[in-house]
Amino acid sequence: MESIIAIEELINQTQKQIDLQNLQLQRHYSGEGKLSSLILASTENTLEVATNQLNKYNKILKRLLGEDGEKLNEEYRLRIASKRKRYFDTQDSRIKANKEHSSDIKLAAIRILGELPQEIELDDEDLFEIAVKSAHLTLPELNELSKLLDTIRVEFNSQLEKNKEEDIKQIATLDYLIPIVILHFKILRDNISQSIHDKNLHNQELLKEGKIENFEKKKFSTWPKYQDWWVRELWVSHQAYFSLFKWKEIINKQCQTTEQKKAWSIIYDRWITIKKLLNDKGTLAFHYHYVFDKLIEKYAKLEEEMDEEKMNNIEKIYLKLSEKEDFEKNSNFHNIITPYYKYKKSK
Structure with a gap:
């Protein structure tokens, strides 16, 4: 169980590293932020290493989920489900305490939350994105x-x-x-x-x-x-x-x-x-x-x-x-x- 969580965290971290390297290369080739020859070579090498690591981590995760049996898979799903339940149970409080959005946006988010069918769950980010659009269309x-x-x-x-x-x-x-x-x-x-x-x-x-x-x-x-x-x-x-x-x-x-x-x-x-x-x-x-x-x-x-x-x-x-x-x-x-x-x- 812990191994699955750990490997997923490694995947997330590596993906962020890849995104950062890609952004630097994109800025370099567009002329927006030129890199020196040394830094360019280092960035390309880091990207290659990170990409290989990501592929390796994904293969490990696939094996863990596929070969450790139904018990491990079910335990993992139950733990994730429990974690998500806690997340959505406290969503209302998090929305009210949010400091990045105005009270109008938060009120819109709470209204949307109240209108959602029970089987539909939206993450905070998605909820606020919809709330912003809703507020603008009020x-x-x-x-x-x-x-x-x-x-x-x-x-x-x-x-x-x-x-x-x-x-x-x-x-x-x-x-x-x-x-x-x-x-x-x-x-x-x-x-x-x-x-x-x-x-x-x-x-x-x-x-x-x-x-x-x-x-x-x-x-x-x-x-x-x-x-x-x-x-x-x-x-x-x-x-x-x-x-x-x-x-x-x-x-x-x-x-x-x-x-x-x-x-x-x-x-x-x-x-x-x-x-x-x-x-x-x-x-x-x-x-x-x-x-x-x-x-x-x-x-x-x-x-x-x-x-x-x-x-x-x-x-x-x-x-x-x-x-x-x-x-x-x-x-x-x-x-x-x-x-x-x-x-x-x-x-």
Whole structure:
């Protein structure tokens, strides 16, 4: 029995090694990642050895399953069946605790799990793949979001109409983008809140089952407040940039899943672009700017800090933090030769 499990593990490991070598060779011959002559020869040799090993392991497994009699085969099947039963018995809990998918995707996965006939079992990966597609095709939810976007857009345009004398034709292209950014901010907030709620429920279940002794109940109530001068002085002050950097980092930590972090990165880029453009327009765009701020506060609960004492205190805190910061440190993907640079140079 142990021999079968061990040989299967060897097969899995060897197959992964073969896949890796094939990928390296594919990148080399496509020109995407050239290998030196020495490394190329080593890779090809490793691939040949691994392929021979895989063939050998498969032959051994075939003999074990075919020649050790029905008893061994039946024992193996029973053990695998028991293992799979435990896997599927705990599938619901694993889905709820998953950190890589949003709460919407997890809810879709749980719904699908509940709809499956008893004789149909799907692995987590397959279940999430179907759930992602299902979530993307959830028309009622899309209709609700579409209606909300229309509501925000109407309210935004209505607020702008109250101050027609301002000449803001140069920034009229933002009329379309701003309601979308407001909606995305709201969706992100709702998504984070739901993720935290789901985690609390999951931990409560674990507590009842005696699997954990205690847990700290999390709560998402507010975004950290930003300050207008950070945007106004963005490209002329290291402190302004650093303050925005730390503010963005705090919200990133509030995100519960990888998907939420990616969404926040995109939303932030759009938000700061709009804020900087409006800020640079000065008094000309004050009302336009104000409408944007008030609507994003209304729908997404994102607020600007208006308490001067708190503003001064935060400035002092960030100043102390900046003194400890290593400004010589680059990102983990730092490279002066960017993909676009290579593309542009090749033209």
